[in-house]
Amino acid sequence: MRLPSYAYFEGKITPIDEAKISVMTHALHFGTGAFAGIRAYWNEDEDQLYLFRPLDHFERFLNSAKLLCMEIDHTAESLLGITKNLLRTECWRENVYIRPLVYAANTLLGGPRLYGLRAEVTIFSMPLANYVPDEEGTHVTVSSWTRIDDNTIPARGKVTGGYVNSALAKNDALRAGFDEALLLNRHGHISEGAGENFFMVRDGLVVTPPTTDSILEGITRRTVIELIRRELGLEVVERSVDRSEVYLAEEAFLTGTAVQVAAITRVDHRTIGTGKMGPVVSRLRELFFLAAQGRIETYRSWVIPVYEHALDGYENPA
Numbered sequence: 001m002r003l004p005s006y007a008y009f010e011g012k013i014t015p016i017d018e019a020k021i022s023v024m025t026h027a028l029h030f031g032t033g034a035f036a037g038i039r040a041y042w043n044e045d046e047d048q049l050y051l052f053r054p055l056d057h058f059e060r061f062l063n064s065a066k067l068l069c070m071e072i073d074h075t076a077e078s079l080l081g082i083t084k085n086l087l088r089t090e091c092w093r094e095n096v097y098i099r100p101l102v103y104a105a106n107t108l109l110g111g112p113r114l115y116g117l118r119a120e121v122t123i124f125s126m127p128l129a130n131y132v133p134d135e136e137g138t139h140v141t142v143s144s145w146t147r148i149d150d151n152t153i154p155a156r157g158k159v160t161g162g163y164v165n166s167a168l169a170k171n172d173a174l175r176a177g178f179d180e181a182l183l184l185n186r187h188g189h190i191s192e193g194a195g196e197n198f199f200m201v202r203d204g205l206v207v208t209p210p211t212t213d214s215i216l217e218g219i220t221r222r223t224v225i226e227l228i229r230r231e232l233g234l235e236v237v238e239r240s241v242d243r244s245e246v247y248l249a250e251e252a253f254l255t256g257t258a259v260q261v262a263a264i265t266r267v268d269h270r271t272i273g274t275g276k277m278g279p280v281v282s283r284l285r286e287l288f289f290l291a292a293q294g295r296i297e298t299y300r301s302w303v304i305p306v307y308e309h310a311l312d313g314y315e316n317p318a
């Protein structure tokens, strides 16, 4: 796997070895940062790299920064421009993952606070292998760790410090032999996976926890909801989900930029449905991968090409 060679750092694209921060950096000590995770899909037939819903990711990134009272001199569009330049500089011709990060860059610590901090944006990209075993289905466990609450660290923001919660849950899950953890919120309802949103199929209905149940408002979640309604013709209900409902689900799956769409086939040693990837998940995965590579006309607005040769021969109608 090729490692990244460049990063956007302190206002320009630099060799990645020069993108370094001080040990005194505020964000390193207090978790005062926010990030995004975006995928770009390589489309071999078109010789093109497509960013998947980058503007939606950057809007959420700016909102996460807003929750941390960070003022950034960027718009979603300007961040997209930087990302395209970075990816072109790297010349990627494979599927890559893009990691924008905004962090409190002050080096005179001054204690945990948010006002008066200097926010810096950095972005780098790298190839990404599969995140969980997604062909054979994942075995998840309900974690003993409670999901961070809106009044502790808002899960709706992708805040660096909040990911200690995910790390605690995922760590215990992996060490106990599971692939991933599902976290309950403080009311005992399913919130989400350590790094993914959760869906299940019960009585032919697709159900997912609402955005008020301590979840990250996932871009893949939004994508999948639209695909299920429009392409599969099924109803999607956003409502609180009990732990024991998951054990009895016909199908269950995780969605997220890293995991994409992955079937859950076992939960806490109980088989979900037949124990194999079900029809809703398999159809959804097909649709999702086609859409993400810009191969479905209806969803072309979700993808943005990185390389300009896509415009070769294009004549401006004006």
Ligand code: PMP
Pocket (backbone or CB within 6 Å): 037, 166, 192, 193, 194, 195, 196, 197, 215, 216, 217, 218, 219, 220, 221, 255, 256, 257, 258
């Ligand atoms: N929940 C959490 C906790 C996550 O870290 C992620 C990954 N960003 C998601 C859900 C899925 O969000 P998205 O589909 O926007 O990647």
